[in-house]
Amino acid sequence: xxxxxxxxxxxxxxxxxxxxxxxxxxxxxxxxxxxxxxxxxxxxxxxxxxxxxxxxxxxxxxxxxxxxxxxxxxxxxxxxxxxxxxxxxxxxxxxxxxxxxxxxxxxxxxxxxxxxxxxxxxxxxxxxxxxxxxxxx
Numbered sequence: 001x002x003x004x005x006x007x008x009x010x011x012x013x014x015x016x017x018x019x020x021x022x023x024x025x026x027x028x029x030x031x032x033x034x035x036x037x038x039x040x041x042x043x044x045x046x047x048x049x050x051x052x053x054x055x056x057x058x059x060x061x062x063x064x065x066x067x068x069x070x071x072x073x074x075x076x077x078x079x080x081x082x083x084x085x086x087x088x089x090x091x092x093x094x095x096x097x098x099x100x101x102x103x104x105x106x107x108x109x110x111x112x113x114x115x116x117x118x119x120x121x122x123x124x125x126x127x128x129x130x131x132x133x134x135x136x137x
Contacts, residue, residue, distance in 0.1 A: 010044065014040070014044055014077050014080075017036065017040050017044075018080060021033060021037065021040075021084050022084075025084070025087060025088065025091075030088060033084075033088055034088060037049055037084060037085050037088075038050070040077075040081055041081050044077045044078075045068070045074045045077060046068070047064070047068055047070065047078065049078075049081060049082070052064070052078065052082065052105060053085075053101060053102060053105070055105070057104060057105065057108060060105055060109070061108060061109070064078070064109070072119045073119065075112070075117070076109075076113055076117075076119060076122070076125065078109060079106045079113070079128075080106075082102045082103075082105050082106040082109070083102070083103070083106040085102045086102030086103040086106060087099075089102060090103075100137065103132060103135060103137055104137045107132040107133075107137050110125055110129045111129065
């Protein structure tokens with residue numbers, strides 16, 4: 001019961017982080033945005049976002065699930081953070097490759113979750129997958 005309560009608290013807290021990220025992006029506060037993304041990845045997944053960005057796409061899921069032992073909720077959080085980092089890269093100059101890389105990785109994680117996860121249906125995940133599929137990554 002305590003583990004479930006802790007997990008619910010983490011998910012609620014992470015939702016607030018996403019709201020703050022959106023506000024920082026809207027306000028053009030990019031140093032704070034990237035810092036919060038980096039800190040949140042470590043806090044919620046014990047994984048550095050730069051490490052995830054450096055992984056080969058074909059080994060991404062295996063490393064995250066087998067070596068890092070991330071659960072479905074942590075994978076969703078990581079995919080959300082990658083999606084937001086891709087958004088940051090896409091609006092800053094000369095970061096097109098990094099944006100594509102983060103979008104592709106978030107797509108791979110979302111797709112994995114859609115097919116394999118025990119998470120409840122997420123409209124957010126559905127819409128992000130739809131957006132990413134239209135990008136032809």
